[in-house]
Amino acid sequence: MQVEIFTHKNCTECNLLVEYLEQRGLLGKVKLIDTEAYPFLALEKGVISTPSVFVDGKMVYAGKVDFAEFEELLKGNGVERKFNRDELVTRFMEGIVDSFAATAWLYVNRDFDSFMEQKDFVFAVTGLALSEGGDEGYQYLRNVLLKDRDKILQEWEPKMFRNISSNFVREIYWLYQRKLPRDEIFSRYPLEVFAHWLMIRGGVVGRVGLRIHPLSEVETMTRIARVYGYTMENYDSIWERVEKEQKSLEKMRTIQ
Incomplete structure (x- = not known):
């Protein structure tokens, strides 16, 4: 299993995650990539917020990481979430406001559709990346965001x-x-x-x-x-x- 974590030195969550992995003896199982040193690699991978965690090339976390759940992944244990439709908008917007680039872009342009095209990011911040029926949840979320855009932004x-x-x-x-x-x-x-x-x-x-x-x-x-x-x-x-x-x-x- 290949695990890559895109980090930034001024990201609090990144530093806490690295500290956690070090304390648990798991730091050797991951490859840390500094987005300040390798910005274009981060862009190529679709990184919008840090830390972004990729497992075998698939983005599974963006911005916020469930440390205990991630530890289970690193130990080779299966992890599967059940998505709740009622939580999808909240999870998505939490992912947006956790990223300054995403927040700035959305606040100025008020355009959800562009973010929804970044499916890896959407799946990672909502938990759909580790859920069955991810495509169904994605389509539901897209419909809600388009229908209730102004209400959600307000x-x-x-x-x-x-x-x-x-x-x-x-x-x-x-x-x-x-x-x-x-x-x-x-x-x-x-x-x-x-x-x-x-x-x-x-x-x-x-x-x-x-x-x-x-x-x-x-x-x-x-x-x-x-x-x-x-x-x-x-x-x-x-x-x-x-x-x-x-x-x-x-x-x-x-x-x-």
Whole structure:
């Protein structure tokens, strides 16, 4: 059995998974692939979020991993889930908001159909990859997403706000290594710059996946303005959370 795990050094879940495997004596059974060092390999495999776990070439987890279940897989034990139709949308959207690229792209473009074409990712985040009747569950999910698109997006908007704002502040942390005053953030990153950043951070490499919306497009800019306002309003508290998270990751990497 060949097991590949696509990771990133600044991914908390990745570091926790590696630590778990090491503690359980299972790290030698997997191959770790750094998406920062091998981005095009990750793209070729359809990796949208980390960690993404492939077993014999099949993506079985994306973003969140059931550690105990994964351990059983590594030990060669059979694992099979029963999918619940009522949980499919929740699982899918949890997978979306766990990935910044997916969240940014969906928030700006409001297009579920493009994600549904990424079947490996959909199967991995919903658990259908380890379930019987996966194709039936997939088709059901697709129909619900198309029928209830606006309702689902509205329901999940608060979590998308938190994802987008946290990742914006996280990148400010990486860039400057210090907290910029809020007025300076407003000055360096006005709404138009923030809008451009959000458009190009949504799963874009070169022009692959790129959808640029004109700044004159009222509906899109109104939507982006809401998350921009949320980010600036909550900047201080988000910074504190991000700083704590990043220092914890640095400490974790040092221990490893």
